[in-house]
Amino acid sequence: MTTATDPFQVMLRKFESRAPLDDEDRKALMALPFRQQRSEPSAYIVREGQRHERSCLILSGFAFRHKLTVDGARQIVSIHIPGDFIDLESALLNVADHNVQALSRCELAFIPRAALRDLILTRPRIAAAMWVDTLIDSSIFREWVVNVGRRDARSRIAHLLCEFARRLEVAGLAEEYDYELPMTQEQIADATGLTAVHVNRVLMALAREGLIARAKRHVRIPDWERLRRVAGFSEVYLHLDQGLDAEAA
Amino acid sequence: MTTATDPFQVMLRKFESRAPLDDEDRKALMALPFRQQRSEPSAYIVREGQRHERSCLILSGFAFRHKLTVDGARQIVSIHIPGDFIDLESALLNVADHNVQALSRCELAFIPRAALRDLILTRPRIAAAMWVDTLIDSSIFREWVVNVGRRDARSRIAHLLCEFARRLEVAGLAEEYDYELPMTQEQIADATGLTAVHVNRVLMALAREGLIARAKRHVRIPDWERLRRVAGFSEVYLHLDQGLDAEAA
DNA sequence: CGGCAAATTGAGCATTGTCAATGTCTGTGG
C-alpha cells in the first residue's frame, strides 16, 4: 500500500466488516481523492448553517459534534474516534445542522462531496456500508437522549465512561477498562447536560467509591461489572457485531 | 393508481423530493410487496433486542420510539407521523435497539427486509433518498439531545410543540399553528425528560401567558414568533428544503 | 518563576421531582 492510500485502511476495514465488498468496491474506496490536514484542539471542522464541499474522516485523534442554544449553552451530541466519518451528512444534506470541533490534535482526511456522491450512486454496497455506519450513529444519538433525559448525574457520567471504554476497545485504541479520556470536565458536562462543577463532584465520588481510578485524563475501570450496573449500560445500541449478512450479497 | 399501490403515494412523494428518481425507480418503489395492518394505541410495533423481518411505514396515525432504563424509566426518543418510515433500521441492522409503539390508532405497511435490501442494492437513487431520510432523523435526534440536555422545562416543551407544528404542517396534516397533539402529558414528559406533574404545570403556565391555547389534545399557537423565541426553535435541523440537488443526478 | 487553564471545594439556592389528593372527561353497562 502506498503512503497516499494508507490513511484509508481503518475506514476500509470498518466498511468491510459492514457489507461484503468486492475488489472493484475496494479499489473505488481507496481511490477516493482526499486532502489530508492536521487540526489543533478546538479547531472548527464543520460550522452549523454552512454548506460544506468536503466530508471529513478522522485518521487520528478525537472530535466532537455540538450545538449551541440561543442563550449560549452548549450541548455536545457525539464524540468521534479515529476511523469515524464525522461528516457524511455533508455529502447528502445541503446545510450543516451542527458544529464539529477537534477534541484533541487530529489528522483528518477531507473528501470532496462530488466524489462521495459518485461512489454512492455507482457502488451500492459501499453506500450500504456507509449507511449502516450512519444508522449506528443514530442509535448512539438515541441512547444519548435517554442518557441525558432519564438518568441521574452519576449514571450519566458512568454511562459515558462505559461507552467510551467499549468503543475505544473495539477500535483497538485502548485496553478495555483503561484509556485516555481526551475531555475536560467542562466537556464532559456539555456531553451529559450537567455543569462542570457537578461533574467534578460526581467524578470524585465515583473515584472515592472505587468505581473508577483517575489520574488526570487517564481512566481505569477496576470493576467493569459494577460500573456497568451503576451506568445501566448495555452495549446493544453500539451494534458492535453489525455486518450486512450473507443475504445482502 | 390501484388500491394496492395507493398507500405508498405519500412515501413516493417524499422520496421524489429528496432525490431525482426515474420511471424505473418509481415502478420499483411502488412494486414493493407489503402487508397492511391496523394498530391500536400503545400496541408494540418493534421490540428492543428483537430481529425484525419487516420494516414499517406509517400510512396514517402516529407512533413513537422509546427506550427503557434499567430502573424502568421511559424515554421517548422520537415521534413519527404518516409517511415516516419508522423502521428502515430493521432492513440494515440486525437487532432493534429500541421499541416502537403506536401513539394513536395507525395504519401501517410492513415491507419485507429482503425486498428493501434488494431495492437498496439495485436502485442507488432510491437508496440515497432513503438514506437522506434517515440522516434527517439523525439530525432530529441531535436536536432532542440538546433539548433534553440544555433547555429548561419551559423551553423544552415549547420546543416540542414548535417541532410538531412545523412537521405536521409540512406533511399537510395540520394548519400551521393549530393541530391535534396526540400525546398525554405523561408521554410529553417522557419525550422531554420531565415528569407528568411538571409538564402539567408548565403547560398551564404557557397557556396562562397566552403562548399556547389548549383544549384537550388540541393545540393552537396564537403567536408563533413568541413561542419560537421561548423555545429557542430554529427549523434548520428539520432540513425541510432538503433534496439531493442536480449534481447528484 | 509566572501565567493560565483546569480541577476542586464550599455555601446557599432553585428548578424540578415526589407523594398524595382531588377534579374532569369518556365510555360502558345497567
Add this chain to the structure above:
DNA sequence: CCACAGACATTGACAATGCTCAATTTGCCG
C-alpha cells in the same frame, strides 16, 4: 339516561438533585 370505572389532568406541600457564585488549588508550559 344515569351511575360508575378508569384514565388523564390538576393542584398542593415538601424534598432533593443539581446549579450558581466564588474562592482556592493544582498542573502545565514557556
